Amino acid sequence: MFTIDAHLDLSMNALEWNRDLTRSVEEINSREKGLTDKPDRENAIVSLPALRKGNIGLVVATQIARYVAPDNSLPGWNSPAQAWAQTQGQLAWYQAMVEQGEMAQIRNLQELNAHIALWENGGDQAKKPVGFILSLEGADSIVNLDYLEKAYESGLRALGPAHYGPGRYAHGTDASAPLNENGKALLRKMDELGIILDATHLCDLAFWEALEIFKGHVWASHNNCRALVDHNRQFSDEMIKALIDRGAVIGGAMDAWMLSPGWERGKSTPKERNVTLNTVLDHLDHICQIAGNANHIGIGSDLDGAFGKEQAPHDLNSIADLNKVPDLLRLRGYSDQDVAKVMHGNWLNFFNKTWS
16 A cells, blocks of 8 residues: 655665665665664665555655754754754755655645656556655754745755754753744744644643644654653643644654653663554554544654664564555554555645645
8 A cells, every 4th residue: 555654764864874775675784784883783674665665655754963052962963054064965865866766856736646646557666766755853953044945945844843852943852941932933934934843852841832833734743642651752642632633643653662661772672572563553543542533643654763673663674564554454443444544645635735
């Protein structure tokens, strides 16, 4: 079944992990044999051929570069200008993939419809470009609001103001503060440009303020449920209800620490914790129970988002295995219509409303 994944850090893997994503997952991991500079070496799950194999023809693909103040111990760049330059290198990689015919950038409804038609009209799937909608994870690299306009002109269509820790515009996971004045101005400018607000990673205080200030379309590209795994990275039931009321779609994330209470990084394993694709569906089903329908869930896997197979559902060997999800949903009693909503329909409906 045609599938949309609403969160993949493709350019980060290409530039910071030095992975040639035009190769198979097996080739990427073979090239990394013996490397120890990253915790997930030899454990890659994502590549462009694997996406095609899994019929994942459209993704939301990120740019990401954090600014870190002198007292911030997180990895990142020492100035917003450096962070901006990093995102522009990532943009250049996406553009190179477009020029090679590996990917196709989607910026509007016309391009979206043409791309969906290409994937639905038969032919050799292995030769079809993977479509991508450009998203920015964390707004630190937006030097000032003029840069947001430049980013929009380059195809940026979704933005999450925060990532981990304190940010220039909003605080994110494991941090807490109200939005500052720059953050509020950012949201108003996003409204003006028609950029989607990604609520993922916003700390609770910033989340509620953002929903009040921002009047446009909101989603959560990769987020799970606090009721099942209690951590500030997850959404409370009240936050989920608020997103549903705004017509949001929430993408189920597949990082095992978000799926298993008490996960110990570097010690716990998905197999030992029995973290599977069904565990992800527990979170999606929880959202459906709150909504009373299956209209607000999708896939936002975050696979290879600075973790690999060592911290992903253990019944998933590559991202192509997302094609197991439809049968797992049917076993839970989901109708074929609802299965199609989860795999692509809800995201497509969201884009149709946003770009009409």
